Amino acid sequence: MTTAWASLLGLALAYAGMSCLSFAMDRHHEQLTRGREVPARRRTGLRAIGMVLLAAAIVPCVMAWGPTVGTVAWLGFLSAGALPVALLLPYRPRAVAWGAGAAAVAGGAGLVPVLAALLR
Secondary structure, eight states: OOHHHHHHHHHHHHHHHHHHHHHTSHHHHHHHHTSOOOOHHHHHHHHHHHHHHHHHTHHHHHHHHHHHHHHHHHHHHHHHHHHHHHHHTTTOHHHHHHHHHHHHHHHHHHHHHHHHHHHO
């Protein structure tokens, strides 16, 4: 696995995970849905999906750089994934949601060959 590919996967999964965690909060979910309150079940689901995406972001990092540097790179990608969410969420919550969906699909699709190689 190349480091460029691992960087893209880690960043995409971190962005999608941070977006899910932010939309699990009442204030940000109301921004997205224009004032509707978030049901408790959806909040729990968004938190679970966000944590899974953030945990999945460590896989390509560790495979590309090893456990020590990969963990540090993963922490950097978590910060880099949170930055666009924090900057765009107050102004364009729907763009953040669409971007997170696209990033989750792309990151998940890119993670399939990585996991297949890992299981061989």
